[in-house]
Amino acid sequence: MTQLADAPGPAERQRLMPRGSWDWHIPTPFSQGWRVDNLLFVGGQLSADEHGNVLGEGDIEVQTRNVFDAVTRVLAEGGATWRDVVKMNTYYVCEEKGDAVREFWEKMTQVRLQYLPTPGPAGTAVRVAGLMYDGFLIEVEAIAVIGSGSITATS
Template identity: 30%
Template sequence: MKFIFPLITVIFLGTALTSSIEARQQKLNQKQQMSSSPDSVEYLTSPETTSMNLPFSEAVRVGNMLYLSGVLGNIPGKKQLVSGGIKAETKQTMENIKRILERHGSSLSQIVKCKMMLADMNDWNAMNEVYLTYFSASRLPARSALGASGLALNARVEIECIATVK
């Protein structure tokens, strides 16, 4: 009889410990599945963009896809465009896109689609000249473009991108 109660206690504690470990592992597995699930959605921002009090996320991640909001050629963290016209704005826009992508686990080489919005379609060639320096000729993203009657901050160009995440 003296040996039965300690034995029962050991069996009970061992079962409880095993159940606790299994429950933790199950929660961890669920968490991992959610983070890699194609249905998981993350609304992403950074101090750089939240400091400007803008009413949108800089990017949204859905599964392994990253959707960037439209990006301007502004000085990072400020509602002020770089000076120098369409070429300078396009260069700054692409640098801003590069920074946002890298901050959220992607890169320029993982962009699959861009939408170009131009205040003046006559700027098309000058914008392309700069834009193309950011990609290899064999890996150009799909792209569309449209002329806009006005862009935020009186920008000449705004670019919206979709990329995969590493």
């Protein structure tokens, strides 16, 4: 097999496990995030204490703030900020109907907007029947390109 002269070497990989983040109650190999060269992948973050217990049960505003704080910690551990986030997926549990769904969404979004820069990342939000355990209302994962925060939007 021929190797190209300009082929890059192996990627630099760093496991991200910020102090104070929740951990599985059973041994698992999962990580809070990974930095691979200038890419940072934040695994799904929940509103949980260090032992995985739900914080802010029934309160989407409290849980959203806790989740975004957890994402912030993983980003910081890898040398990134919210300005570097280029993709964000949000999964949320809302059993309400009609106007109550809109009110739930607005409460969640008002907190999210306190963290997201303008322009914000590409985003997806998926309403789900449930998350890992009962009581969790929101889970967020993100991808960041470290050093991309100075890019401006074109119209």
